[in-house]
Amino acid sequence: MRAIVLSMPATDEELLQEYLNGDEAAFERLVERHLTPLYAFIYRLCGNPDEAKDLTQETFLKAWKNVRNFDQERSFKTWLFAIARNTTFDYLRKRKQILFSELDTETESFESSLEDTLPLPEELFAQNESQQRVEQALLSLSPDYRSIVLLHDTDSLTFEAIAEIVGKPMNTVKSQYRRALLQMRAFLSQMPK
Amino acid sequence: MENPVTLSNLRLPKIETPTGLLEGVFARIRQEQVRLARMRTTLYSVGMILSLGTGSLVTVSLARSLRASGFYEYASLALSGDSLFLTYWRELSFSLLESVPFITLLMFLVVLLVLVWTAANTLTNVRKIVRIA
Structure with missing residues (x-):
């Protein structure tokens, strides 16, 4: 009987470490993993699909720029969603759709x-x-x-x-x-x- | 006790990602990579040119200093194999060492190091631009 070996998908932390060690594809896998829930979250915050698309791209861009400073003790997903929330709120603030008092x-x-x-x-x-x-x-x-x-x-x-x-x-x-x-x-x- | 409040029956429609969003994310990241690589190429190129200019001045200054200190004469005497050198090798060695313009030599080495470093980084960033673009 042949043994079937199933490999568990790599965790966010493992992919992150692979990326920091030089594997560019690892970051792409992280993006693919979190793209849909992140887009859905941003879309429901801002209410516009085109804006949500731009904001999602901006979120991942910010994550990519700051990933080397990311504290690996934290959850990557939590960190990513924090960036998404802040990016969206900054955008909504600039658009003056919300008052500062609603955010602060x-x-x-x-x-x-x-x-x-x-x-x-x-x-x-x-x-x-x-x-x-x-x-x-x-x-x-x-x-x-x-x-x-x-x-x-x-x-x-x-x-x-x-x-x-x-x-x-x-x-x-x-x-x-x-x-x-x-x-x-x-x-x-x-x-x- | 944690409130067992859930919205298990909160049936929100599933949000599908728009076509091309994933590619859009990668394109933005690539764009930023190219922009950063271009900026670094410019900075390192300027550094390379400046170190080339400084290097040529320091090289001329080093050559003059070596000539003025008598280093060339002591060196040619050491390399000639003359019996005089073999007899007074210790004194001549000290004279050779004293004639080396250490400060100018150090400056030359530092500028050479900076030149090599900036040139290597310029090349790395140019390769990155070519690879990504």
Whole structure:
């Protein structure tokens, strides 16, 4: 009986090390791996496919330029999404689509930094909510809240990782996530069916 | 306790990447690589030209210093195999050593090193441009 040897795909860290050792193709594989989720994240933040395309290219360009300074103790995915978020927010700021106050949450109140302890039902939305309605509810959020929801639910990042990306304490991120879901639910309940 | 809040039923439409996005990313990176290589080529070329110019001045200065110090005479005497040199080899060796213009020689070596380094880097970056473009 022939033994079939299956090789595990290389991790981000392994590919990164290969690239730093001179294997250019390793960085290309990293790009291929993260392109789709990164584009989807940026697209849902900025809402425009052409802009999302440019911003995705810019994100990977920034990552390539700074990869030699990347702290390999960190998660590459987290670092990449942090660049994507900051690049998109800078662009939205320049486009004046959002006010600084919508992005700058360093003046977050003390109460909002506390973790909410009230449980929420697992299914926050009705099963038959249409994709379109949910997308509209998502777009109704501020870019800051929207990025937290996207990172948690479509990119499956932990709150710890999200806290690192957005540069806020984890409790703040959890509170904002919960608040975002409540806002989305309120928006959906006000929308005509 | 972590709130078990999920959006498992949050059915967002799948976002497909637009055609050509991957190639676009690589093209941007290549563009930046060429731009950086061109910038480095320019800088190293300028360095090479400056070190060539400085090198020629330092070479002339070194040759003059060697001539003025009597180094050539001591050297030709050492190489002649004359019995006089064999008798007074120690004194003549010290004289030969003293006649070397060390500061000028050091400057010459430094400029030569810079010239070789800038030339090598210019060539590396030119090769990079040719390879990528």
